[in-house]
Amino acid sequence: MGNRALGFTVDQENTIWEMWRRGDSLSATGRVLGESVPQIGRFLRKSGGIRPLPRRRRASHLTAGEREEISRGIAAGDSARTIADKLGRSPSTIAREIARNGGREHYRATPADAAAYVRARRPQISTLSTRHFLRE
Template identity: 50%
Template sequence: MVVEAGMSVVTSLPAAVQDVVWQAWGEGESLRRIADRAGVPSHHVRRYLLRHGGVRPALPRRSPRHLSPGEREEISRGIAAGLSARAIAEGLGRSASTVSREIARNGGRDAYRATVADERARVEARRSRVPRLASDERLRAVVLSRLELDWSPQQIAAWLRREHPHEPGMWVSHETIYRAVYLPASRNLPKSTYQRLRSGRTMRRPRLVKRSHGRGHLRDMVSIHHRPATVTDRLEPGHWEGDLVMGKRPSAVATLVERTTRYLKIVPLPDGIKAKDVSIAVARALFNVPPGMCKSLTWDRGREMADHAWVCCTDR
């Protein structure tokens, strides 16, 4: 941690704390709860996560194709014993060219040292590769143009494959696009591009559903699985489905659809989307429904229906 001008600027966290932060972040915990679990201030956690775009850095791994420290020790011993590169390679189960290149790039037979060669390989492996969207200007321009049209990374990835079926160079995964938007190390799109994504978040959130800590839980809910078969099969009129449709905040409307006839009512919500306001608006919309045509109302678990028990929708 570095301190500048009396303000703590987080450049990193201890390895043990990082593990706790990433585990809790992956479980969907809030920043405050992550900070409590990690034992650090919440603003330190936020700055650390922002630094990595909300994406945990990949742990360094040695590819099986690369020589291990033990294999390099065997090469060193083989050189000391006067063995040829081919003989050393046979003992390792590697190709002779692999051993020959390993010796040549590390000073030759007279200068080869296993520990020095392994450290050199480790440093070279840490060199960052140029991201796809940074090296291909054409691909970058196409992706950026679609993002400016408010397309999602998934839509862009699918569209590129459809538009360029014979140009694999114009294909890119949605994950690559997300990384270009969020990861500082590979960010090669304008910094404000995240505002074009539907979430509008400054850092990427895990795909897990955020845990509920008791707040916003709807009381007296009736599971959709308890609905009679006549409702599920749309055999009996009078059963409605509702949903909340958000526009540009604070604009919103509620929709009410009768399941059998597919009759639709649009319910304005001029007073907002708080539970009390939504329940009053929905009740008013259903008040003039003909008798026998208002038997049940199905809604999702949105907090706007916290007062669902107040909305009386019974056969009249």
């Protein structure tokens, strides 16, 4: 996905982390990426200089394929209970999924999956970025 707020793509982020791990200077990283040193510094400070773990979804959460099935079920005029039976899920899970993503008229699988990914983020600041004595 990349960090859109700081304007880096996933490949650029991977380059930053690799060069940071090797001990390359921020200036060298900036030259490689064609980005400013302060922007790279802000990116690294955001996580306290430690690469965050890759995000994973829980196995119990709805998958993109299940959301696609929900979308197809809505298009076919199926009820939430019928869709839930096909997916082996609780009807309330399906009804909540449809409701939180625009209702039956506006539900689309891909935007619903992207929205779920964003909603799952916890607005948590790195401990190292907030506690200078630990960082030192």
